[in-house]
Amino acid sequence: MRALDLPAGSLGGIVAFYSLIHLRRDAVVPVLRDMARVLGKNGRLLVGCHLGQQDLHVDERFGQSVSLDATLFEPAELAEYLTEAGFTWRKP
Template sequence: MTEPSFLTTTRESYDTVAEDYVARIGPLFEQEPISRAMLAAFAEQVRGPVADVGCGPGHVTAHLASLGLEVTGVDLSPKMIEVARRQHPELRFFVGSMTALDLPDGELGGLVAWWSIFHLPPEVLPAVFAEFRRVLAPGGRLLLGFHVGDERLSPETAYGHPVTYDAYLLEPGKVADLLGRAGFEVTARLAMEGRKLPQSCLAARAV
């Protein structure tokens, strides 16, 4: 079966930028107390293992582990997983796609997709959210972070390197509606300003 082009371009681009991505994103995360507060609230509600989907170099995976969670990082980019394993050798990481997670039905107590649905075409989101619901146990917790808007971006460079991916800005109301159709109840919403692109976090429970 032919792989969708958005997966190929995303993988290749993040393989290219991985090392420089780490240098820039890690310090930014340390300057985001509101983001960390959302992750802390998520951690308090979770019962059972957690997947950090689109984990990149593993900084959020490591933060979740520091909050006492049993967490595994998953990323499409083999180079990102290589970096994550090097930086956090005590944690588990594997290469995988959020479009088809290599996890049993109902195995997880929680799933985090922290700014990692950015490169999914909107028409793919219903299937991805259904996949998130599949791997979560009833009552399992989901936390999404994403960039807000209604636009497709096609940058030519990122993190000092050429890239070929597209990126998508999403409207929180539409994302919440899609989550509801996939079997989730949205339990909290947070809007964040002050960055180049507005951001939103949605917390949800599998029903």
């Protein structure tokens, strides 16, 4: 996701469900820019994620030891990142 090995304009759409949450805030716009690069002229990006403002770290999940970091975004923050990366966006 950080460096898509695809030609520019080669995709009609990208589904990014619960993927951006695995990035630090400073990495989101560069990743979105690369997604914009590989999308065709009328390509679509569908983003889904939990809402929030915090950065989370989880050490245990369902009784198992894990090491999981997640970044939660407010809608306005995510909209700003999308705009900065060159996307136009709309609410569902």
